[in-house]
Amino acid sequence: MSSRGALTRGLLVLAVLLLLSAAAGLWIGAVDLSFEDVSSRETARVILLQLRLPRVLLAGLIGIVLASAGATFQTLLRNPLADPFILGVSGGAACGAAVATAVGIGAFPGGVEIAAFAGALLATVLVVAIAQRHGSIDSMRLILAGLVLNAFFSATILLSLSMIRGSDLTRAVHWMMGSLSGTTWSDVAVVGVAALVSMLVFLLIAGDLRMLSFGEEDARSRGVATERIKLIGFLTASLAVGAAVSASGIIGFVGLIVPHAVRLIWKRDYRVILPLSALAGACLVILADLAARTINAPAELPIGALTALLGVPFFLLLLRRSS
């Protein structure tokens, strides 16, 4: 199966799946809506267009960002465990949010989101700084740096959470388990820009990243500026993840599992994995959010728990079939 053939077939299948997921996401919710409702009732239109539509869009965008960032990290580091969460980027974002809540910045509208964004950026800078040695980024050191940073961030999160009063604690925990409730168009815009820019950058460096996946020496001998490509890929992925976490809280698992699933079904070529992961990630997060807001409606469940719940059996099935 050629790369192009696999890509075309994969894109077709996933595009259909994505359309179906988005349609389901728009049609199903805590409140039952009919065609008649939407055409005749103002409230029904508000629910559909101001609550569900931005939410489905944000879910899709977050799926794109997390899955493409995961695919990029895995290729950059030639390490199947590389993922925004393992590298500490999501942890940094959550840490920023928790600290902001603890010190009272969270009381200001947008304060928690901005702090999460700053945390992700800080994590990126730190993890690169720690991993960089003699001008080059060593994969082992990078993973180790992520591990150490994660330990530091969780310690800081626990510490700041234990100092917050009871009511704030519920809120902070819910935020850290991920929620798309209260999605606004500005959230959609922020993550939309992040998704667009990061996908463009990833596509531009896709050829070089593919070379990198065969080995650094090899890539360098073929004229790839390996250090620069690594830095660009890593920074772009981290910033995009920071934007996603700041809009939704921590939604785990997507960046790790989606690229693996794509690799198991289709191809090992990054140029194929990247776009397919983006589409599959969008499907997974849209469906997970649909489950989060309907299973126990009108109560909402944390979406982070559901991405894992939906993703793990699927992943295990794939693993079994491929072995």
Place this chain on the structure above:
Amino acid sequence: MRLPFALLLCGLISQGCSPQEGLTVIDGLGREVQVPERIERVVTLAPNVTELVAAAGALDRIVGVDSESDYPPPIGRLPKVGHLHPSLEAIAALRPDLVIASTSGNPPSLEGSLAALGVPLYVVRTERLDDIPSAIRSLGELFGGGGEDVAAQLERDLTASPRSGRSVRVLLMLWPDPLFVAGRETFVSDLIERAGGTNAVAMSGWPAYSLEALVEEPPDVILYPEDAIPSEVIAELGAEGSLWNRVPAIRNGKLHPIPDDLVLRPGPRVAEGLAAIDRILKMEEER
């Protein structure tokens, strides 16, 4: 010179090993708790528990409190033992003969750890409104009488003038984004009903609530805790173009602050919380 030390050691060991002769009482969870006949030193682990013990006439027996306890005023001078995960060392240092906690908010390991220190743990149940006067009575008995008058007065205040016939749907918002609300089968929901309202939330507990449901079945009046939610957040909700502005109660200014400690703390002052909700609903009825 060695003898006094040996005696002291003996005394310490015997105190630790043989529990004092005492009573067996049943606490709010239905557990059997061995307590001394006369309880002199108490540590309370939740603000509502502190208030309930004080209402039961045992304020002077409290020797330490959790760090959220702030009422009645003399409590401010007492040693604090932490919150959620209280310090066992700080509790032990106060040499309490009873620790009192609430049904929510303390780690499950607490009972075992306190048992290892030889300190009994009594748990107070305050999930529903009627639990509160009952808790005052039980605590009064625990401390050897007292509290009956306060409990009876509280019951009268909570049932004084049954306000019915108000067909007003009330939502108590704990936080707007993500939206957390007070559901049915909670003391807060009981307060809303006693004030003649109906809880706009049909589910029980303290759920994260769907905005779709809020827009589809909008409440007539929305209450929020004034200390927990900053005024900037509230101002934002009513802003032009905000989705919340679609909810008539917010658009029409039927969004009212309530005093956190009177309404959201299941203690003896809930009657004042009920009066506050009653005043708001009455005002809305008249306008």
